[in-house]
Amino acid sequence: MIPIAKPLLGEEEAEAAREAVLSGWVSQGPQVAAFEADFAAIVGARHACAVSNCTTALHLALLAVGVGPGDEVITVSHSFIAGANSIRQCGAVPVFVDIDADTFNIDPKAIADAATDRTRAIMVVHQMGMPCDMAAVLNVARDLGVPVIEDAACGIGSEILFDGAWRKIGRPMGDIVCFSFHPRKVLTTGEGGMLTTESDAYDANFRLWRQHGMSVSDRARHSSATVIFEDYPVRGYNYRMTDIQAAVGRQQLRRLSHVIARRRALAERYRAALRGMNGVTPPHEPDWARSNWQSYCVWLAEDLDQVSVMQAMLNAGIATRRGIMNMHQEEAQADVPRPHALTRSEAARDHCVLLPLYVQMTNAEQDEVISALDAAIQTSRVRRAG
Known part of the structure; x- marks a missing residue:
């Protein structure tokens, strides 16, 4: 049988996972931090924040730009159902528009016609790794005054000619970019996701929300020479990536x-x-x-x-x-x-x-x-x- 897809995993990933297991730190820790730094450097983003999967990444991205109950998010129907699920988890409504038949991506001309006074964000999908026409999308978004979230679940390693230069998908052209590391993707950690952004405020929120709204990270507490008590100023989620996954991801980046x-x-x-x-x-x-x-x-x-x-x-x-x-x-x-x-x-x-x-x-x-x-x-x- 010739399969539809096959993850590329070898001894390097197995050894990296073994070392993480034997280190005694298997949840979110130093390997996650290193993976984030490696990922940000490769795509050219200011910030990269690892999470449990792309669906949770999309959820946090929507929350960060202010999507809430009763809002509308313009997006495509032609994508995996996680897109609509993440919008509805915010209490918002997806507004589906059609695709361009050549690229399978959102038709930028359809966005303006779908906008209402309840439109809070635009979520585009770099479908199957093919970049969207981001220049056209951002022209519409600027006219509407709404943020753009890039669903790049399939997009790691793709590039786009933007503002006269080639850039990696993941260096945000909109506000936030979300990735998946599912086994069907080009880079896999088994499960896992990543958010990239240029915004210090968005990144700070991602890091707070992904770990139950905890004010002090595990790494900070464990490395402190003095006693620290964390508090929980906001409601958060358990959206963390494990160090085992991150160790595998760092090896995957070397193959990219x-x-x-x-x-x-x-x-x-x-x-x-x-x-x-x-x-x-x-x-x-x-x-x-x-x-x-x-x-x-x-x-x-x-x-x-x-x-x-x-x-x-x-x-x-x-x-x-x-x-x-x-x-x-x-x-x-x-x-x-x-x-x-x-x-x-x-x-x-x-x-x-x-x-x-x-x-x-x-x-x-x-x-x-x-x-x-x-x-x-x-x-x-x-x-x-x-």
Whole structure:
């Protein structure tokens, strides 16, 4: 079986985790602090704050910019359901707008039409690692006077041409950037997340809230030569990352440049092979974007049945996934008002297929995927014609 994805973990990560376990400090501690410093340096952010996962990162980001009960947050439906869940955890309402079909990201032209006097924030998603058109998004956000949160769950290692220079996703263009380290992501700690920001105040709040609102961190108490009693001035959460996870993450960061280079090479091989294949359109990378290709998502022709193509590939021993989910089509978010058309989002879910892509993939395995996709397309057309 050729899997859809495979985390790249080796002896270095195993040894790092072992050392953290044997150190006796396994919860949030010195390894978390070092991981934060390493991460901030790589992406070029002033602050990086590690948390338990990207969903908790999104929750804290929304709280930091002031989202609360009755507010509205403009975002896409075409993303993992954690986005809407985090908005609703604040008592706010997600306002779903459509995507650009080429990049699978938010359509900046749809944002202004969705704004009301209750709009408190815009949450964009760098979907599958492809950067959003942040210049266009920020122009709208400035006109509206609202902050921008970047959901970069899939975005580590991607780059964008912004203000005339290439910069890493994670150096905030908006107000706060949120990352995931789930095993499907380019960098993994098993579970885990990170927030980056240029704001000292936001970062201070993240660090307070992630540890129950505790005024003094564990590291500060344990390193103090005098007795310290912490207090709890605000309500907080248990959103901490462990030192075991952070130790693994530090090793993952050392692999990052190699990982991105290989993923981009595999994506280019896909593009070259698929651009002439009848029935499939490879994804588009704008001139101002360099994707990490966290996922490789292709459009199927309208005369093809998505499920039959995927089943034929599964029968050939190749795992695929359908296009990215839409939150508004899930029962958990069925009560969210939908005043705006989401036709491109719905088409992407139902007419796109994610192909396998991972660093350990050989050229021979990729050629097998390409051949299986071509055969599956032909099989689907024969069945429809019959």
